[in-house]
Amino acid sequence: MIRFENVTEKTFPQVFEKMKAAFPYEERRDYIDQQECMNDERFKFLEIFNDAQAVGFTALWDLEGFLFIEHIAIDPDKRSGGYGSKAIELIKCTFNKPVILEAEAPKTEQQIKRIRFYDRLGFKINDFQYEQPSYHGGEGVPLKILSYPELLSDAEFENFISETRRSAYKL
Numbered sequence: 287m288i289r290f291e292n293v294t295e296k297t298f299p300q301v302f303e304k305m306k307a308a309f310p311y312e313e314r315r316d317y318i319d320q321q322e323c324m325n326d327e328r329f330k331f332l333e334i335f336n337d338a339q340a341v342g343f344t345a346l347w348d349l350e351g352f353l354f355i356e357h358i359a360i361d362p363d364k365r366s367g368g369y370g371s372k373a374i375e376l377i378k379c380t381f382n383k384p385v386i387l388e389a390e391a392p393k394t395e396q397q398i399k400r401i402r403f404y405d406r407l408g409f410k411i412n413d414f415q416y417e418q419p420s421y422h423g424g425e426g427v428p429l430k431i432l433s434y435p436e437l438l439s440d441a442e443f444e445n446f447i448s449e450t451r452r453s454a455y456k457l
Contacts, residue, residue, distance in 0.1 A: 290332040291333045342361050342369060342380070350445070352442075352446065378441070384435065389432055406437055412431040412432065416428070419455040
């Protein structure tokens with residue numbers, strides 16, 4: 287059974303190493319900045335467990351009107367076991383609000399598989415032009431916005447931009 291546990295000071299170093307392995311530098315914070323997010327009550331840094339075994343992690347922002355999945359990754363040796371799908375379904379049920387996430391445009395085989403994964407879970411690819419702000423200064427990263435259960439309206443997209451700039455990206 288999939289469940290979540292809060293990342294603690296003790297487990298943070300190990301989970302952060304998983305984050306470094308799963309996401310390129312441009313798409314994640316530095317160690318100290320990631321730790322500081324844990325002081326924000328809207329931020330949820332969670333390890334994903336299958337029974338007693340850690341299988342991945344997620345970083346979420348519970349924001350006004352929606353949940354933003356900033357990061358989610360299943361450990362490489364645990365992929366294709368259904369853990370990602372079950373974790374996303376648990377997120378949707380636990381928070382019971384619209385969900386938004388960012389993903390690369392589907393160009394490579396891996397990116398296409400990722401988009402198909404989210405599509406199977408009911409996420410919609412929005413048509414908005416979007417760049418994830420840089421965590422380290424400099425240029426942003428062009429990404430697609432996916433939303434569940436529906437496409438975002440212009441107003442909802444603007445709210446996403448406003449809310450994530452004030453919280454996740456601290457702009």
